Amino acid sequence: MRVGAIEAGGTKFICGIGNEKGEVLDRISFPTDLPEPTLEQAVAYFRDKDIEAIGVGSFGPLDLDRSSVTYGQVTTTPKPGWTGFDFVGYLKQNFPVPIGFDTDVNAAVFGEVKWGAANGLDSCVYYTIGTGVGVGVYAEGNLVHGLVHPEGGHVLTRRHPKDDFKGTCPFHGDCLEGMSSGPAIEKRWGVKGNELPDDHEAWDMEAYYLAQALSGVIVLLSPKKVILGGGVMHQKQLFPLIRKQVLQNLNGYVASPAILDDMDNYIVPPGLGDNAGLSGALALGIEAASLAI
């Protein structure tokens, strides 16, 4: 089976071809432009590739409600030109094959459950900490959409006592994304995160905010695994800091050996590394083919 996969990011698109084993056989990448010229490139890439389904993990927000007349569209994104773009419709017009469509982070968590760090588990939460902060949720064996879809980057946070940074979120100021995204780190400290030394106080502060969100999601959803990806999480020293802070926040309350004794295997980087997004899109395409949607 040959399946097309699209990881639609705000800055770049990655398109690939894969099979049902999760192997990515070929890929290309190009900058994200206005919707039509961008999708034209994707269509041209897939045109002669003999694909039987397509999976898309996209930046959002998206309409994922299959009963809605605007299903498959990008909704209120600040990204110029994309609001109201009919992503699924455009692909369907060019390729009358089953199309799986979800958020980039739901795609990533799905890929991790199929082939990565959460392989075989029926619940997992995936955070990406990059230009924005996004959360993909897999629970009871299903991707979670709910009313719209999870937007866990925008939970409110308790401010670090030494932090007077006002936050970068245009909607909420000091929400999780406003305080912990890559741009928030850059704005707070005046340099990009990758230029800060490993022992800089920025990382304790970063762990403080991320651990708040994780402690919240652990008590709220009781995930069996928490995966942290995205550019900022290339700072590997964050992992021990976050685990320690989460344990401190929970204070022994969640009585699971996974948390109390095995934290190193509970809060982890993506097993698929930077391929989590494209592999996840591939997984969505395979699922769409199996459901013939």
Ligand code: ADP
């Ligand atoms: P995107 O979110 O656009 O898909 P990324 O996940 O790579 O892409 O996130 C980009 C953000 O992550 C930028 O703000 C960048 O400064 C930050 N970032 C990328 N690499 C690192 C790194 N090694 N250390 C700290 N921050 C990083």
Ligand code: ZN
């Ligand atoms: Zn926000």
